[in-house]
Amino acid sequence: MSAPALNQPAERAEARSGRRAGTGAEVVIDAVSKSYSGTQVLKDVSLTVGAGEVVTLIGPSGSGKSTLLRTVNHLETVDSGSVTVGGEYIGYALRGGALHELPEREVLRRRTRVGLVFQHFNLFPHLSAVQNIAIAPVSLKKLGKDEAEERARALLSRVGLEGHGDKFPRQLSGGQQQRVAIARALALEPEVLLFDEPTSALDPELVGEVLEVIREVAGDGTTLIIVTHEIGFAREVSDRIVFLDQGEIVEQGTPEQLLSHPTQQRTRDFVSRVL
Amino acid sequence: MTTTTSPRAARDTEPLAAGQPRPDGAPGHGPGPAPSSGAHPTHGETGATLTVVRRKHVGRWVTAAVLTFLAAQFLFSLATNPRYEWGVFAEYFFAPAVLSGLGLALLLTVLGTLLGFALGTVLAVLRLSPSPLLSAPAWAFVWFFRSVPLVVLILVFYNLGYLYPTLGLGTPFTTDYWLVEFQTTLTITAFAAALIGISLHEAAYASEIIRGGILSVDAGQLEASAALGLPASVRFFKIVLPQAARAILPNAFNLVIGLIKGTSVVFVVALPEIFYTVQVIYNRNGRVIPLLLVACVWYALITTLLSIAQYYVERRFARGTSRVLPPTPLQRVRSAVGRWWGSLASDQGATPPGPGGAGRAAAAALATETQGVTR
Ligand SMILES: Nc1ncnc2c1ncn2[C@@H]1O[C@H](COP(=O)(O)OP(=O)(O)O)[C@@H](O)[C@H]1O
Ligand SMILES: [Mg+2]
Numbered sequence: 001m002s003a004p005a006l007n008q009p010a011e012r013a014e015a016r017s018g019r020r021a022g023t024g025a026e027v028v029i030d031a032v033s034k035s036y037s038g039t040q041v042l043k044d045v046s047l048t049v050g051a052g053e054v055v056t057l058i059g060p061s062g063s064g065k066s067t068l069l070r071t072v073n074h075l076e077t078v079d080s081g082s083v084t085v086g087g088e089y090i091g092y093a094l095r096g097g098a099l100h101e102l103p104e105r106e107v108l109r110r111r112t113r114v115g116l117v118f119q120h121f122n123l124f125p126h127l128s129a130v131q132n133i134a135i136a137p138v139s140l141k142k143l144g145k146d147e148a149e150e151r152a153r154a155l156l157s158r159v160g161l162e163g164h165g166d167k168f169p170r171q172l173s174g175g176q177q178q179r180v181a182i183a184r185a186l187a188l189e190p191e192v193l194l195f196d197e198p199t200s201a202l203d204p205e206l207v208g209e210v211l212e213v214i215r216e217v218a219g220d221g222t223t224l225i226i227v228t229h230e231i232g233f234a235r236e237v238s239d240r241i242v243f244l245d246q247g248e249i250v251e252q253g254t255p256e257q258l259l260s261h262p263t264q265q266r267t268r269d270f271v272s273r274v275l
Numbered sequence: 276m277t278t279t280t281s282p283r284a285a286r287d288t289e290p291l292a293a294g295q296p297r298p299d300g301a302p303g304h305g306p307g308p309a310p311s312s313g314a315h316p317t318h319g320e321t322g323a324t325l326t327v328v329r330r331k332h333v334g335r336w337v338t339a340a341v342l343t344f345l346a347a348q349f350l351f352s353l354a355t356n357p358r359y360e361w362g363v364f365a366e367y368f369f370a371p372a373v374l375s376g377l378g379l380a381l382l383l384t385v386l387g388t389l390l391g392f393a394l395g396t397v398l399a400v401l402r403l404s405p406s407p408l409l410s411a412p413a414w415a416f417v418w419f420f421r422s423v424p425l426v427v428l429i430l431v432f433y434n435l436g437y438l439y440p441t442l443g444l445g446t447p448f449t450t451d452y453w454l455v456e457f458q459t460t461l462t463i464t465a466f467a468a469a470l471i472g473i474s475l476h477e478a479a480y481a482s483e484i485i486r487g488g489i490l491s492v493d494a495g496q497l498e499a500s501a502a503l504g505l506p507a508s509v510r511f512f513k514i515v516l517p518q519a520a521r522a523i524l525p526n527a528f529n530l531v532i533g534l535i536k537g538t539s540v541v542f543v544v545a546l547p548e549i550f551y552t553v554q555v556i557y558n559r560n561g562r563v564i565p566l567l568l569v570a571c572v573w574y575a576l577i578t579t580l581l582s583i584a585q586y587y588v589e590r591r592f593a594r595g596t597s598r599v600l601p602p603t604p605l606q607r608v609r610s611a612v613g614r615w616w617g618s619l620a621s622d623q624g625a626t627p628p629g630p631g632g633a634g635r636a637a638a639a640a641l642a643t644e645t646q647g648v649t650r
Contacts, residue, residue: 073502104507112504122499125595126517135513136503168595188503 115185131233175206422594488519
């Protein structure tokens with residue numbers, strides 16, 4: 001990869017073949033802190049992810065990666081600091097210099113700008129693959145039922161699951177379930193997609209098919225924040241890798257910089273352990 | 276293998292060979308015999324087919340024999356002991372008084388269940404609220420109505436006129452009802468008192484059953500719903516409740532079947548429910564046993580219908596919980612008949628009896644049967 005030559009995420013995004021610009025939104029995480037019963041899990045974390053940029057979060061277990069990711073779509077509230085998506089607070093309205101909590105309906109509406117893919121898929125087991133994908137657009141009245149199911153089938157073939165639409169999650173392999181989950185997240189056409197260890201619950205031979213789909217999504221201009229332990233994949237797909245340890249961003253840079261020439265001892269230790 | 280998990284793409288191969296037990300504990304059909312390859316291990320190069328000799332379960336057969344004997348003995352006594360007075364039983368089984376008593380029991384059960392579960396659902400949701408402003412009152416309601424016996428509840432509502440002669444809206448903390456005013460005794464009839472008492476009582480129990488069901492749903496389901504921005508009503512009715520139903524239904528049917536018999540307490544407000552009716556009749560004619568049997572057989576009939584309904588309702592909500600649902604008893608019978616038929620046919624075709632023909636027929640029967648039950 002000729003990554004170091006390009007510094008601006010937008011430039012890199014354009015450089016990547018086939019990427020459409022302009023569908024992603026910028027995510028600004030500003031001085032976010034968060035504690036659980038006394039222990040500080042995020043310590044004054046600031047991170048800006050440009051529109052269409054692909055950023056990978058790596059770090060040891062318990063370092064706060066999931067928590068940080070979940071603050072982006074307001075599944076997790078913050079104690080201080082703020083998070084905006086495309087310039088908008090997901091959970092609050094800024095009025096008179098204070099953040100006012102929004103009513104739930106509005107939070108839900110804003111949250112649809114962000115899709116989240118879970119480690120354990122969290123598909124709805126009582127709904128077929130198509131119903132899993134169509135439920136959000138239908139209940140949010142974005143599409144009629146027939147239209148939504150048609151689109152769901154199209155999304156399924158996009159993730160390589162043509163003809164599996166009427167199966168229930170338990171009738172699918174782990175890799176297939178995670179691909180349905182990605183299709184479900186794509187159904188609302190989010191501007192930002194978050195992946196929380198999307199391949200960690202999979203058998204090794206199923207990892208590749210899921211990464212393949214994420215790679216494809218990464219090419220279409222959506223902003224991606226990916227937590228993963230697949231370092232090889234992170235190196236290949238990311239514009240930037242961020243190393244998090246004990247609730248702080250220790251170091252960040254292009255894959256080349258961070259993985260091959262880390263400047264911090266903690267990064268070096270971690271990278272040498274996982275590579 | 277089942278016909279429903281259709282051929283997978285090559286890259287999706289499961290680490291499961293056909294015929295291995297499924298790790299998810301789905302009640303597969305034993306070593307699934309693939310009709311073409313045959314289920315029987317072929318011994319190396321000799322090509323001889325090895326027969327599987329099933330273990331003999333002597334204990335099971337002895338237990339079954341003892342139980343059959345006891346059941347036969349009891350049935351024989353039912354038929355031959357004149358004290359059961361089956362003539363009297365037949366005379367009263369469809370007596371108008373008995374049927375109207377049954378109708379009242381059913382009406383109170385149906386209405387009490389509907390109102391009880393509706394209110395119980397609201398209470399369960401309030402109880403699960405993170406805010407004590409909502410959860411504390413719900414807890415108090417459940418505590419109160421589980422503490423007070425149903426009989427007492429019904430009596431209190433029936434005699435509410437004694438405690439509060441008039442009810443209405445007006446100045447708070449006074450009986451100056453200048454907006455609307457009712458005579459309590461006129462408003463609350465015996466039936467209304469019974470229905471209110473039963474509904475509140477059922478609601479308290481139903482709310483705990485529903486709350487248990489909701490708690491049994493994996494937290495990841497709510498997270499996924501929230502992440503998708505699903506509105507609260509969709510989250511509750513389309514995601515949580517259908518999954519909670521698995522845990523709710525067995526207990527809910529228990530409650531309903533209990534209530535059928537529980538409605539007999541309405542005799543305290545002189546409502547002639549079926550059990551009270553037969554008591555009145557046997558107090559008059561002294562035929563205690565046959566009249567009790569009349570009530571019991573009616574109860575048993577209704578319980579039977581409810582149990583069958585329960586089986587199919589539970590099955591409906593088991594969708595997606597395993598790869599393939601086990602066949603219903605009806606489907607089992609049909610497949611057994613098919614198997615028997617198949618073995619007859621293969622006997623005539625000079626195939627040795629035993630696993631050969633019968634096994635293949637069974638495999639075919641199972642294959643057709645599983646096609647019908649994946650949803
Ligand atoms: N709901 C919670 N309550 C208490 N502690 C939590 C909770 N969620 C996460 N934590 C703690 O916060 C830390 C960071 O967690 P997490 O963000 O899941 O880390 P990672 O995803 O990097 O493994 C961990 O020490 C974890 O134990
Ligand atoms: Mg995590």
